[in-house]
Amino acid sequence: MILALDMGNTNVVAGCLGDDNRIYFTERFATDLNKTELEYAVILKTILEIHDINRDEVEGAIIASVVPPLTHIVKSSLRKLLKCEPLVIGAGLKTGLNIHLDDPSTLGADLVVDSVAAMNIYGSPVIVIDMGTATTMTVIDREDTYIGGAIFPGLNVSVEALAAGTSLLPRVSLGAPKKQIATNTMDAIKSGIIYGEASRIDGMIDRFEQELGYKAKVIATGGLASVIVPHCSHEITADPDLMLKGLKMIYDKNR
Numbered sequence: 001m002i003l004a005l006d007m008g009n010t011n012v013v014a015g016c017l018g019d020d021n022r023i024y025f026t027e028r029f030a031t032d033l034n035k036t037e038l039e040y041a042v043i044l045k046t047i048l049e050i051h052d053i054n055r056d057e058v059e060g061a062i063i064a065s066v067v068p069p070l071t072h073i074v075k076s077s078l079r080k081l082l083k084c085e086p087l088v089i090g091a092g093l094k095t096g097l098n099i100h101l102d103d104p105s106t107l108g109a110d111l112v113v114d115s116v117a118a119m120n121i122y123g124s125p126v127i128v129i130d131m132g133t134a135t136t137m138t139v140i141d142r143e144d145t146y147i148g149g150a151i152f153p154g155l156n157v158s159v160e161a162l163a164a165g166t167s168l169l170p171r172v173s174l175g176a177p178k179k180q181i182a183t184n185t186m187d188a189i190k191s192g193i194i195y196g197e198a199s200r201i202d203g204m205i206d207r208f209e210q211e212l213g214y215k216a217k218v219i220a221t222g223g224l225a226s227v228i229v230p231h232c233s234h235e236i237t238a239d240p241d242l243m244l245k246g247l248k249m250i251y252d253k254n255r
Contacts, residue, residue, distance in 0.1 A: 001016055001017065001018050001019070001024070001053070001057050001058050001059060002016070002017055002058065002059060002060045002061060002062060002248065002251055003015075003016055003044070003048075003058050003060075003061040003062075003078070003082065004016075004017060004061070004062050004063075004064075004243075004244050004247035004248060004251070005061070005062070005063045005064070005065075005074065005078075005247075006064050006110065006113075006243045006244065006247070007031065007063060007064065007065035007066065007067050007070060007071070007074060008031060008066060008067070008110070008132050008133060009031060009066060009067060009132070009133040009134075010030070010031055010132065010133045010156070011028045011029065011030060011031055011132075011223065012028070012029055012030075012031055012074075013026060013027070013028050013243065013244070014026070014027050014028075014029070014044065014047055015027070015241070015244040016048075016051070016053055016058065017244060017245075017247075017248040021245070021248060023241055023244060023245075024051060024053065025047075025051040025053075026240075026241065026244065027047050027050075027051075028223070029043055029047075031067060031070065033067075033069055033070060035073070036073065037073045037074070037076040037077040037080065038077070038080070039077075040073060040074050040077035041077035041078075041080045041081045044077065044078070044081055045081055055081060055082060058082050058084075059084070060082075060084050060086070060087070060251065060255065061078045061082055061084060061086040061087070062086060062087040062088075062089070062247045062248075062250065062251045063075060063078075063086055063087070063088045063089065064088075064089040064109040064110055064112075064113045064243065064246075064247055065088065065089070065109055066108050066109060066110055071088060075088060087250075087251060087254060088109075089109035089112060089113060089247075089250065090109060091105065093250060093253075093254050094250075094253045094254055095112055095116050095250055095253065096116060096120075096253060097112060097115055097116050097119070097144075097146055098143070098144060098145040098146065099112075099145070099146045100145050100146065100147050100148075101146070101147075101148060107146070108136075110130060110136075110243065111128075111130070111136060111138050111146075111149070112146075113243055113246035113247055113250065114128045114130050114136075114138065114221060114242055114243060114246060115128060115138055115140055115146050115246075116246045116249055116250060117239075117242045117243070117245045117246030117249060118140065118217075118219045118242060118246075119140050119144055120249060121239075121242075121245065122217050122219055122237070123217065124140045124141065124142055124143070124144045124216075125139070125140060125141050125142050125212065125214065125215075125216035125217070126139075126140050126216055126217045126218070126219060127139055127149075127205060127208055127216045127217070127218045127219070128140070128149075128219050128220075128221070128242075129201060129218065129219070129220040129221070129222075129225065129236070130220075130221050130222040130225075130242075130243075131154060131155070131220065131221070131222035131223065131224040131225045131227075131228060132154055132222045132223055132224065133154045133156065133157060134151055134152070134153060134154050134157070135151070135152050135153070135154050135155075135197075135201075135222075135224075136149060136150070136151050137149045137150045137151075137201070137204055137205075137208070139208055139212070139216070141212065142214070149208075150204060152200070154224065155174055155193060155197060155224050155227065155228070156174075156224075158193060158197075159171060159172060159174070159189075159193060162189065162193075172186055172189045172190050172193070173190075174190075174193065174194070174224070174227050175190060175194070175227075176190060176191075176194045176195070176227075176231060177190045177191050177194075179191070180195050194227065194228065194231060195231060197228050198228050198231035198232045198233075201228065201232055201234075201236075202232050202233050202234055205218055205234050217237070218234055218235065218236045218237065219236070219237050219238075219239055219242065220236050220237070220238050220239070221238070221239050221240060221241075221242035221243060222240075225238050225240065226238060226240070
């Protein structure tokens with residue numbers, strides 16, 4: 001059994017996975033730059049205890065992080081907790097992913113892991129959508145090569161920016177209104193955020209496939225995927241555990 005951590009700008013997702021690829025649990029807690037390695041160790045210890053996981057049963061750990069200042073801190077907390085040397089997604093690890101970018105070293109760890117999982121589970125060509133603090137769309141072509149993608153503001157970022165940049169528009173919850181042509185301000189904002197995001201994703205899929213010259217499978221993951229995917233017109237497979245599955249695959253390649 002291993003402990004896998006996906007460290008995002010807003011939340012950290014933690015999960016334990018077994019050799020049979022069973023996911024024993026997934027939990028989410030806030031990313032906090034002010035916490036010490038001991039505090040993170042306590043959080044992770046508590047999560048394991050809640051799910052009746054004995055620390056001695058956890059043979060290793062792997063981290064995908066887009067928060068560099070926290071990577072070393074969380075890595076140290078895992079050393080304290082599990083008495084092992086955690087793997088960190090980055091240079092030197094085998095992933096099996098061919099990357100064709102202007103500068104492959106700039107590719108984020110989260111995009112690498114999502115791509116490895118999608119390519120191995122669903123096959124190529126595939127478009128991967130990860131909806132978190134930012135929404136990312138990445139493309140693996142017919143030759144199993146990562147060829148690029150797009151990044152745009154996530155839903156919560158858009159909601160906060162709209163509320164902060166206007167005097168009269170309030171913050172709203174992320175729920176779809178009954179009608180797309182809204183008849184009040186709150187529903188109008190929700191319509192723009194929810195249906196607008198779904199339309200943007202649909203439009204980007206069309207553009208990607210037009211540029212590729214062929215159709216591709218579409219996989220969505222991330223904390224906000226369940227909010228948007230039901231309103232998209234394309235067939236999109238939601239896989240909330242894609243990142244954890246990818247981390248287990250990469251761990252196994254390097255164990």
